[in-house]
Amino acid sequence: MSEPVILVENLSKQYHIGGSQGKFTYGSLRDSLANAAKDSIHRLSRKTSATDSYKILNIWALKDVSFSVQRGETLGIIGRNGAGKSTLLKILSRITKPTEGKAIIRGRVGSLLEVGTGFHPELTGRENIYLNGSILGMQRREIEVKFDEIVSFSEIEKFLDTPVKYYSSGMYVRLAFAVAAHLEPEILLVDEVLAVGDMEFQKKCLGKMGEVADQGRTVLFVSHNMGVISLLCKTCFLLEKGMIEKEGLTSEVIAYYLGNDQKSEGEVDLTKRISSKRLMISSVTISDASGRNTSQIPINDGVRVIIKYKVFSNIWNPQIAFELWSAQGICILSTTDWDKNGPIEKEYLPGTYAYSCYVPPNYFRPGKYWLEVSSSIPKIEVLDIIPKTITFDVIDTGSLDAQLGHGRNGVISPILEWIRLGVDNSL
Amino acid sequence: MPAKTQVPKLPLETPEIVVTPSRGWRSLELSELWKYRELLYFLTWRDIRVRYKQTVLGAAWAILQPLLTMILFSVIFGYFAGLPSQGIPYPVFTYTALLPWGLFAYVLTQSSASLVSDKNLITKIYFPRLVIPLSSVTSGLFDFAIAFPLWLVMMLIYDIPLTWRLVTLPLFILFALVTAIAVGIWLSALNVQYRDVRYTLPFLTQFWMYATPIAYSSTIIPENWQWLYSLNPMVGVVEGFRWALLGTESPLGMPVLISAIVVIILLIGGVMYFKHMEDTFADVV
Numbered sequence: 232m233s234e235p236v237i238l239v240e241n242l243s244k245q246y247h248i249g250g251s252q253g254k255f256t257y258g259s260l261r262d263s264l265a266n267a268a269k270d271s272i273h274r275l276s277r278k279t280s281a282t283d284s285y286k287i288l289n290i291w292a293l294k295d296v297s298f299s300v301q302r303g304e305t306l307g308i309i310g311r312n313g314a315g316k317s318t319l320l321k322i323l324s325r326i327t328k329p330t331e332g333k334a335i336i337r338g339r340v341g342s343l344l345e346v347g348t349g350f351h352p353e354l355t356g357r358e359n360i361y362l363n364g365s366i367l368g369m370q371r372r373e374i375e376v377k378f379d380e381i382v383s384f385s386e387i388e389k390f391l392d393t394p395v396k397y398y399s400s401g402m403y404v405r406l407a408f409a410v411a412a413h414l415e416p417e418i419l420l421v422d423e424v425l426a427v428g429d430m431e432f433q434k435k436c437l438g439k440m441g442e443v444a445d446q447g448r449t450v451l452f453v454s455h456n457m458g459v460i461s462l463l464c465k466t467c468f469l470l471e472k473g474m475i476e477k478e479g480l481t482s483e484v485i486a487y488y489l490g491n492d493q494k495s496e497g498e499v500d501l502t503k504r505i506s507s508k509r510l511m512i513s514s515v516t517i518s519d520a521s522g523r524n525t526s527q528i529p530i531n532d533g534v535r536v537i538i539k540y541k542v543f544s545n546i547w548n549p550q551i552a553f554e555l556w557s558a559q560g561i562c563i564l565s566t567t568d569w570d571k572n573g574p575i576e577k578e579y580l581p582g583t584y585a586y587s588c589y590v591p592p593n594y595f596r597p598g599k600y601w602l603e604v605s606s607s608i609p610k611i612e613v614l615d616i617i618p619k620t621i622t623f624d625v626i627d628t629g630s631l632d633a634q635l636g637h638g639r640n641g642v643i644s645p646i647l648e649w650i651r652l653g654v655d656n657s658l
Numbered sequence: 659m660p661a662k663t664q665v666p667k668l669p670l671e672t673p674e675i676v677v678t679p680s681r682g683w684r685s686l687e688l689s690e691l692w693k694y695r696e697l698l699y700f701l702t703w704r705d706i707r708v709r710y711k712q713t714v715l716g717a718a719w720a721i722l723q724p725l726l727t728m729i730l731f732s733v734i735f736g737y738f739a740g741l742p743s744q745g746i747p748y749p750v751f752t753y754t755a756l757l758p759w760g761l762f763a764y765v766l767t768q769s770s771a772s773l774v775s776d777k778n779l780i781t782k783i784y785f786p787r788l789v790i791p792l793s794s795v796t797s798g799l800f801d802f803a804i805a806f807p808l809w810l811v812m813m814l815i816y817d818i819p820l821t822w823r824l825v826t827l828p829l830f831i832l833f834a835l836v837t838a839i840a841v842g843i844w845l846s847a848l849n850v851q852y853r854d855v856r857y858t859l860p861f862l863t864q865f866w867m868y869a870t871p872i873a874y875s876s877t878i879i880p881e882n883w884q885w886l887y888s889l890n891p892m893v894g895v896v897e898g899f900r901w902a903l904l905g906t907e908s909p910l911g912m913p914v915l916i917s918a919i920v921v922i923i924l925l926i927g928g929v930m931y932f933k934h935m936e937d938t939f940a941d942v943v
Contacts, residue, residue: 246941259854321940325677325784328937334677340784348782351704353711358704365700366783394711 234337235299236418236449237323241332243473244293244318292318294473295332305450307460307467307481309488311618313504315473316453320344320420323451338449341368341416347407352396356387356406359395363410377413384439385409400611412439418449457485457560485560488619497524499621510549510614512540513583515604517623520592526623530597530644534590534623538604539583540615546579549614551586551606558599563642595625596644680937686929691786701776701793705768706800720801721808724756731756735873744875744906747816753809754903755872755896758834761802762892763863765835768794769842770859773850777943787936788929791846795835802831809903823902830898833914837891837921843928847935850943871896876913888913891921 293315300306308316321327323334324342349366350359360381364374374381382388385406387398395403421440440463443450454460460467461481468478469488477487498516518524520532528534538551552567568586569575600623605616710717728749735741736748743751769791773780776790813820849855870892879887887893894917900906 259852261852261854263852321781322677325675326781327940328680329677330679332679336675336677337673339673340675342783344782345778349779351708353708354704358707362700362704365697366779366785368783368785371696 233302236302236304236337237298237300237451238335239299239323239332240297240334242293242296242319242322242329242334243291243331244315244322244327245330246290246292291473293322293329296470296473296475297332298468298475298478300449300451302449303447304466305452305464307464307484308451308453308470309457309460309467309484310470310476314470316470317344317422318473319470320422320451320453324420336418338417339368340418340420341414342420342422343367343411343414344420344422346404346411350395350403350407353394355394356385356391356398359406360410363407364413367411367414368416369414373415381409381413384412384435408436412436412443415443416448418451419443420451422453457488457556461485461560482560486558497526497621497623501617501620508615509544509546510540510542510579510606512538512551512604512606512615512617512620514539515602515617515621517602517621526621528623528625530595530625531592533592534594536588536590536602537585538588539585540606541583542579542581544581546608546614548574548576548608549579549606550574550609551604553588553605553620554603556601556603557642558601561642563595563600593646594643596641597625599624686933687786691788694785694789697785698789698793701789702796705793705797709797717804720760720804724753724760724805725808727756728753731873741874742878744877744900744904746818746904746906750809750812750816750818750904751875751900752873753812754900755870757802757805757809758830758895758899759867759870759872759892760805761798761831762834762838762895763867764801765794765798765838766842766845766863767859768798769839770845770849771856772842773846773939774853774856774943780943781940787939788843788932791839791842791932794842795839798835798838799831818904821905823905826902827899830895830902833898833918833921834892834895836925837895837917840921840925840928843932844924847928847932847939850939851935866890866892884913885916888916889920891917891924893917 292313296315296319298306308319310316318327320342321344322329323336324340324344326342326344347363349363351362354362360378361371361374364381365371369377382391385402385408387402387406390398390402395406398406440450440452450463452460452464464481466479467481467484469476469484477484497518498514500514501511502513504511514537516524516537517526517528518535518537519528522535536553538553540551542549550567550569552565554565555563557563566588568588602620602622603616603618604620606614607616608614731752732749736743736752741748772790772794773787779785779790780787845855845859869890876884876887876893876897894914897906897910897913901910
């Protein structure tokens with residue numbers, strides 16, 4: 232085999248969280264000067280330094296990660312929030328430095344950690360194409376050549392000379408993605424950028440991404456969307472607490488990821504996450520018919536999902552939603568609190584909100600399921616998303632399956648109504 | 659379907675990037691900066707476009723600011739206080755100093771805040787971070803170019819002849835820019851680490867303005883204190899402007915030399931500090 236395009240050896244990254252003057256958090260000059268003064272006073276009186284009393288938490292966002300990628304390979308990276316996926320991409324795109332280890336990258340790198348980086352609301356669509364293109368690393372000549380293609384991809388021809396602050400969020404995302412999709416580096420690093428935009432445009436982007444991979448470019452692709460990962464990547468690896476937990480064929484890694492969850496007691500507390508969001512999902516519980524929190528749901532019991540979230544600043548019309556996935560990586564259903572009555576046209580004030588959703592009995596086949604809970608302002612902003620929030624098992628307790636003695640095929644197993652319309656024995 | 663546009667030919671030798679932990683002081687990597695000159699161009703262009711789109715007064719602001727200051731200074735310091743102005747009509751005398759001062763103050767303010775205000779770029783994209791404070795230089799020149807013609811008008815009104823020294827003006831403009839950027843680089847990097855730096859900036863600029871011979875002439879400083887006074891590099895800049903534009907006869911050599919040395923030290927130190935801190939910007943900002 233030829234030389235790998237990306238070679239990563241024992242890459243580690245440490246962050247310091249908390250503390251008054253951790254190297255990786257900004258502070259104020261005033262505090263630093265005050266601490267320095269305190270320090271010298273303490274030193275004079277031979278006491279411990281003042282800064283010792285500040286607790287600084289060291290967290291390894293990435294620990295001893297090694298892998299290599301061959302030319303033309305599309306490698307997926309999956310893992311929970313905070314598993315180190317984004318940190319890894321940031322190091323490879325040279326935005327931040329590793330604490331230990333090294334990475335060798337052979338070729339022109341394009342990184343797409345966000346769509347629309349550097350877009351300026353006051354500038355027109357045309358101006359932003361040039362600005363954003365240049366920020367993403369395109370040469371001016373290159374942008375000129377691709378300009379028409381970008382515009383037609385984005386479908387915003389009519390508004391090309393309108394400042395983007397007047398764009399709808401959909402138009403904004405389309406334009407931003409159109410520029411990014413025309414980036415043609417040898418190595419493309421993509422973070423969770425497809426979580427935005429409407430379905431149709433997402434498909435178009437996926438097509439474009441697939442094209443990129445087919446052209447022999449090397450792509451590193453981070454996503455929590457298992458469907459997209461398995462569509463685009465033959466191989467992938469799973470990051471867990473900054474380390475590579477499993478690598479191999481995408482289908483195997485995904486199965487491992489979904490199957491190997493920590494014991495869930497039907498309740499998950501999400502308040503321990505570090506979040507600066509406007510809305511944070513704080514807990515998700517799953518309970519059976521008796522209202523008891525459990526991760527074991529009898530097949531002929533309904534499932535109640537209770538989602539609690541905190542709003543920190545006023546938000547207009549947030550939507551809460553979940554997707555229900557099977558252990559085989561199939562999305563069984565998605566539902567939102569708007570399903571029945573449409574958007575609740577009102578402003579959510581800061582506070583804690585709780586929602587409950589009930590799924591009737593006999594919906595699912597026995598097996599392992601997991602929920603992905605999210606909140607968003609549809610088509611504008613994902614407020615919070617927790618990949619693989621909570622899992623539960625649907626267990627067979629004398630259901631039809633058991634009674635009939637043979638397996639019922641299918642993804643879902645509702646009990647449907649059958650009526651005998653009549654019999655005619657005359658032949 | 660239009661024919662697929664071709665990827666611009668990639669150079670035969672593929673660039674190899676080695677990512678390693680940062681260790682100590684870094685080289686300047688000027689070639690890297692040169693590679694990103696187009697980004698510098700686009701960021702400058704963005705600043706200019708946005709500035710003239712966002713403000714109601716737009717380009718007029720670039721003239722109003724020095725004009726109003728000149729009028730105020732002329733009335734208070736020139737007329738009421740009767741400060742000497744080396745035989746030159748006070749309004750032209752002070753306006754000539756306000757030109758480089760405006761350039762300096764604008765570039766200094768912009769570049770100091772630049773890293774923090776462009777943090778969304780820093781945390782999402784790689785490029786040599788020096789591009790960001792540097793991009794404020796050209797937009798400062800833009801304002802300067804708008805304010806400059808008023809000076810010509812004043813020269814005509816007061817009937818002051820232009821001299822050959824005018825051709826040396828670009829040197830002094832450069833001097834002002836380098837001074838601003840030298841300090842701006844320091845402050846921008848410090849501002850990432852210590853967010854209260856920006857609160858000190860308005861005071862710093864104001865303080866600095868009164869330590870610079872704008873409303874008054876540097877000739878009022880006693881001879882034996884001139885060297886100390888010239889440690890402020892803007893003294894050399896402003897004296898240079900007056901020398902080139904008004905033909906003043908105050909001794910230029912010493913203040914300019916001292917100022918230049920101070921600026922060079924500031925610049926080298928600033929760039930070194932910046933490069934040293936650069937690797938942590940994305941984590942801290």
